[in-house]
Amino acid sequence: SAVISQKPSRDICQRGTSLTIQCQVDSQVTMMFWYRQQPGQSLTLIATANQGSEATYESGFVIDKFPISRPNLTFSTLTVSNMSPEDSSIYLCSVEDPGDANTGELFFGEGSRLTVL
Amino acid sequence: DQQVKQNSPSLSVQEGRISILNCDYTNSMFDYFLWYKKYPAEGPTFLISISSIKDKNEDGRFTVFLNKSAKHLSLHIVPSQPGDSAVYFCAASDGGTYKYIFGTGTRLKVLA
Numbered sequence: 386s387a388v389i390s391q392k393p394s395r396d397i398c399q400r401g402t403s404l405t406i407q408c409q410v411d412s413q414v415t416m417m418f419w420y421r422q423q424p425g426q427s428l429t430l431i432a433t434a435n436q437g438s439e440a441t442y443e444s445g446f447v448i449d450k451f452p453i454s455r456p457n458l459t460f461s462t463l464t465v466s467n468m469s470p471e472d473s474s475i476y477l478c479s480v481e482d483p484g485d486a487n488t489g490e491l492f493f494g495e496g497s498r499l500t501v502l
Numbered sequence: 503d504q505q506v507k508q509n510s511p512s513l514s515v516q517e518g519r520i521s522i523l524n525c526d527y528t529n530s531m532f533d534y535f536l537w538y539k540k541y542p543a544e545g546p547t548f549l550i551s552i553s554s555i556k557d558k559n560e561d562g563r564f565t566v567f568l569n570k571s572a573k574h575l576s577l578h579i580v581p582s583q584p585g586d587s588a589v590y591f592c593a594a595s596d597g598g599t600y601k602y603i604f605g606t607g608t609r610l611k612v613l614a
Contacts, residue, residue, distance in 0.1 A: 389545070391545075394543075416600055418600065418601075420604075425606075426606060427504075427506070427591065427604040427605055427606040427607060428546070428591065428593075428604040429604070430601060430602070430603075433600075433601070477545055477546075481600045489534050489536070489551060489553075489595070489600070490536065490548045490551065491536070491548070491593075491600060491602060492548070493538075493545035493546045493547070494545050495543070495544050495545045496543075496544070496545050498543075
């Protein structure tokens with residue numbers, strides 16, 4: 386299993402500002418994922434972050450809006466840039482199962498709830 | 503286009519009875535499915551999985567059934583307990599990747 390810590394757990398932000406969310410994992414993992422859950426919606430994959438390479442973004446998400454860093458195998462950051470009220474969401478960091486069993490399971494952090502005014 | 507659908511946004515069940523949560527998918531390439539439970543202010547926690555080579559997987563009170571021809575899976579919880587009250591998400595992936603498509607969730611309320 387993996388224990389994932391996210392900071393901040395919640396924040397209220399002003400329109401036009403940017404916020405960086407941190408994700409720390411207690412195990413080394415190759416792939417880290419950033420998801421967004423808008424109010425009443427499903428979890429939507431923003432991007433996949435592998436250490437040593439640029440993040441891979443899903444359709445509808447771009448690096449300028451959601452820059453991601455992955456400096457090592459246990460840490461990643463997601464920045465939400467130039468925020469608007471539509472960016473109000475829960476942002477979730479997720480990792481693959483770090484064990485050898487290759488279960489296919491994803492582990493999630495507790496999420497960062499952003500409210501943009 | 504929602505590839506994974508949970509058509510029931512909410513479900514109420516009496517304690518001790520069976521809870522059945524349903525999930526439909528459209529992509530026939532999906533071959534691995536997960537169920538997650540999410541409490542408020544917490545991240546989703548893994549419950550149970552099933553691969554397309556099986557039609558049933560059981561873990562304690564939780565059983566997942568997969569009907570590939572109908573592109574349908576269901577999660578059975580029996581007996582239901584008040585602590586099971588949460589939002590349940592199904593998720594699907596293809597090709598052995600960790601890229602999952604999630605459903606919109608079903609809020610389960612187990613009444614004491």
